[in-house]
Structure formats: structure tokens, C-alpha cells
Amino acid sequence: MTIPDTYAAIITAAGRGSRAGEGPPKQWRSLSGQSVLARSIAAFADFPRIVVTLAPEDMAQGIAELSGPVTLVAGGATRSESVRAALESLEGSGVTHVLIHDGARPLVPDAVIRGVVAALQSGAPAAAPALPVTDALWRAEDGRVTATASRDGLMRAQTPQGFALDAILAAHRAAPEGAADDVELAIRAGLPVTATPGDEDNLKITYGADFKRARRILEGTMDIRLGNGFDVHAFTAGDHVWLCGVKIAHDKALLGHSDADVGMHALTDAIYGALAQGDIGRHFPPSDPQWKGAESHIFLRHAAELARQMGYEISNADVTLICERPKVGPHAGAMALRLSEIVGVEFDRISVKATTSERLGFTGREEGIAAIATATLIRR
Numbered sequence: 508m509t510i511p512d513t514y515a516a517i518i519t520a521a522g523r524g525s526r527a528g529e530g531p532p533k534q535w536r537s538l539s540g541q542s543v544l545a546r547s548i549a550a551f552a553d554f555p556r557i558v559v560t561l562a563p564e565d566m567a568q569g570i571a572e573l574s575g576p577v578t579l580v581a582g583g584a585t586r587s588e589s590v591r592a593a594l595e596s597l598e599g600s601g602v603t604h605v606l607i608h609d610g611a612r613p614l615v616p617d618a619v620i621r622g623v624v625a626a627l628q629s630g631a632p633a634a635a636p637a638l639p640v641t642d643a644l645w646r647a648e649d650g651r652v653t654a655t656a657s658r659d660g661l662m663r664a665q666t667p668q669g670f671a672l673d674a675i676l677a678a679h680r681a682a683p684e685g686a687a688d689d690v691e692l693a694i695r696a697g698l699p700v701t702a703t704p705g706d707e708d709n710l711k712i713t714y715g716a717d718f719k720r721a722r723r724i725l726e727g728t729m730d731i732r733l734g735n736g737f738d739v740h741a742f743t744a745g746d747h748v749w750l751c752g753v754k755i756a757h758d759k760a761l762l763g764h765s766d767a768d769v770g771m772h773a774l775t776d777a778i779y780g781a782l783a784q785g786d787i788g789r790h791f792p793p794s795d796p797q798w799k800g801a802e803s804h805i806f807l808r809h810a811a812e813l814a815r816q817m818g819y820e821i822s823n824a825d826v827t828l829i830c831e832r833p834k835v836g837p838h839a840g841a842m843a844l845r846l847s848e849i850v851g852v853e854f855d856r857i858s859v860k861a862t863t864s865e866r867l868g869f870t871g872r873e874e875g876i877a878a879i880a881t882a883t884l885i886r887r
């Protein structure tokens with residue numbers, strides 16, 4: 508489903524997260540390598556417009572850390588005040604519908620968002636996700652249960668809560684005292700609200716322990732694979748070597764069926780290894796004359812493309828070249844850049860380094876060069 512041009516997402520993130528305990532406000536804390544807020548925003552990446560409410564004192568951090576087409580709006584002292592500031596900023600902008608989402612719900616599944624959009628698209632003026640209450644309900648005082656309560660017809664409210672912009676703005680203006688959420692204001696204003704399917708993963712990070720739960724959910728859905736590769740090529744007569752895609756003048760060359768780029772071969776095998784798809788020899792048999800003298804980027808590109816086809820992204824790679832000479836240090840940056848271009852991964856996720864073998868063994872006697880590589884692949 509394409510999100511219509513006239514839809515906007517409002518992500519509320521101006522709270523202080525006082526219940527989440529020590530440390531920076533919860534929306535700025537890291538959740539498996541990305542801030543809670545960045546994850547909440549990313550869930551709405553398909554929206555043509557995203558407004559984020561931030562506490563005035565967090566604006567500089569917002570400008571520095573939040574990438575993409577987001578508009579930052581200063582929030583207020585309560586969630587309702589923050590939402591209202593965002594709604595006011597959209598008045599007259601051509602936006603017809605808004606989805607208002609807690610910045611503290613970073614794991615909202617796409618299906619939950621699309622359920623709300625679908626309800627609005629079919630004419631509902633208000634729609635929000637919810638889940639049935641499945642536990643028994645009690646009243647308690649001082650740790651003692653004093654009564655039970657019926658759960659019939661009770662739902663647990665989630666976000667994003669979606670509305671026709673004019674209707675929810677009017678509801679906010681009519682109730683400056685605010686409410687726990689926007690659905691409450693909509694109901695007070697007499698708007699019919701459609702309940703759409705919520706999801707247990709769409710938890711609101713409220714207490715410190717919720718971070719642990721969120722991490723479990725996130726990491727449970729990730730498939731992380733590690734692969735290693737090892738390769739050796741012997742020296743022969745020549746005047747240059749190819750290492751990790753960089754041509755380096757040398758008083759010898761490396762012998763091989765292809766261009767003998769030992770570093771690139773090790774990395775290619777690490778990717779195939781992580782995918783459990785054999786090695787270079789299986790995909791490019793040395794017995795096949797068409798690979799004679801081939802440039803090794805062909806192999807590495809193939810492995811990276813296979814990873815993509817299998818649904819994995821390459822998260823990082825680390826290559827170590829083992830040789831006395833040529834000196835690798837001066838070329839390591841250029842090598843990492845070349846590898847990053849070939850595999851389509853950011854430069855700062857690729858490492859190329861070198862070591863000698865302290866003049867021991869075949870690399871120490873300068874009979875050849877060895878390389879080892881590790882690659883991490885993630886399927887989310």
C-alpha cells in the first residue's frame with residue numbers, strides 16, 4: 508500500500524522518560540545499535556512527511572542525530588501539549604491525515620501502521636491499534652488485592668493513532684487540559700474511532716526493563732551470520748601485486764588463476780561461508796578457462812549480490828593480510844574504500860589491516876602472502 512501524499516506522521520519524543528530510570532531520556536538511548544527514536548522514525552520512512560516533537564533542550568541533539576526528511580517541533584510539558592504543537596504546525600500544509608505515534612514505541616510493525624492507514628482510507632475519521640486484555644484484572648491497595656474487575660470489552664491502546672487532521676486538531680483545541688492519548692480526545696469530541704489490530708511487539712518502552720524485552724524481540728527476529736575466509740597465493744616473478752582491489756608496485760607478483768588478489772578472495776570466501784554457499788572455487792571453478800586472469804572484484808560482487816538475494820545485508824568485514832612486504836599500511840585506506848565500493852557497504856564498516864609473521868613460515872620467507880577475513884551478515 509502506498510502512503511498517500513497528504514498523510515503525515517507525528518512522532519512524540521518530548522518526554523523525559525522519568526519512569527525508565529537513570530541515564531538520558533529513553534528515546535535517545537541505544538537499542539541494538541540505533542536509538543529508540545531513530546527506530547520509531549524509521550518505521551514511518553514511507554511517509555511523505557514526518558514531524559518529531561522534541562523537548563526544547565533536545566533540539567540540538569535532534570538536528571545532529573536525526574537524519575532524513577523530518578521536521579522538528581518543540582514539544583510541551585505533557586504529551587497532549589506536544590501533539591498539539593505538532594498538529595498546529597501542519598495546519599494549512601495540505602496534510603489531510605495524521606498518524607500520531609509514541610517515539611517510545613520503536614518496534615511498531617509495518618502491518619500495524621498499514622492497518623490504521625487502511626481504516627482511514629476507507630473513510631474512518633479516527634482509527635487506532637489495540638489488543639484485547641487477556642489477564643484477569645484486579646484492584647489492589649498496599650500490595651493486597653481488594654477486588655476484581657471485569658475485562659469484558661476492554662482493549663489495550665497502542666499507537667500510531669490516526670485521524671483526519673482537521674478533526675483531531677479541533678478535538679485538541681476543545682480540550683486544552685489534554686488526555687492520556689489522542690483517542691480519548693477524539694471520543695470526547697464525538698468522533699467514531701475504529702479499532703485496528705495491534706501487536707504484542709509494539710510495546711511502549713516505559714520502564715528500564717522494557718529495554719531488555721525490546722532487545723529480545725529485535726534480536727529474536729534478526730538472523731546474524733558470521734563467515735570466515737582464508738587464502739594463500741605464492742609469489743612469482745613480476746613487478747606488482749593486487750591486494751584488496753589496489754595495485755601495488757612490488758618486486759614480485761602473486762601467482763594465480765585469476766589476478767591472485769588474496770585479500771579479496773579471503774573476503775569473498777567469508778561471505779560465501781556466512782551464507783553456507785561454499786567457496787569461490789564452487790562458483791568460479793579454476794578449471795573453467797573463462798576465469799583465467801579474471802579481476803577478483805567479479806567474485807566479490809557475486810558473493811555480495813548472492814547475500815542480498817538471500818535477504819542479508821553485509822554489516823561489516825575485517826580483512827588481515829599476512830606478509831613481510833609490500834607494506835600494507837599506506838594502502839589500507841584505499842583498500843577498504845575499494846572493498847566498500849564493491850560490496851556496497853559504508854566505508855567505516857570495512858577494515859583492512861596487516862601483520863607480518865615475524866619472518867616465520869612461508870610468509871616470513873617471502874614466498875607468498877596469506878589473508879584471513881571475517882564478514883558479518885544480518886537478515887532483519
Ligand SMILES: Nc1ccn([C@@H]2O[C@H](COP(=O)(O)OP(=O)(O)OP(=O)(O)O)[C@@H](O)[C@H]2O)c(=O)n1
Nearest residue numbers: 519520521522523524525526584585589610611
Ligand atoms: N511532554 C511530553 C511527554 C511525553 N511525550 C512523548 O509521549 C510518548 C509517551 O509518553 P511516555 O511513555 O509517558 O514518555 P515520558 O513522558 O517520556 O515518560 P515518563 O512518563 O516516564 O517520564 C513518549 O514518546 C514521550 O516522549 C511528549 O512528546 N511530550
Ligand SMILES: C[C@](O)(CO)[C@H](O)COP(=O)(O)O
Nearest residue numbers: 586609664665666687688711
Ligand atoms: C499513548 C499511549 O501510548 C497509548 O497506550 C499511552 O496512553 C501513553 O501513556 P503514558 O502514561 O503517557 O506513557
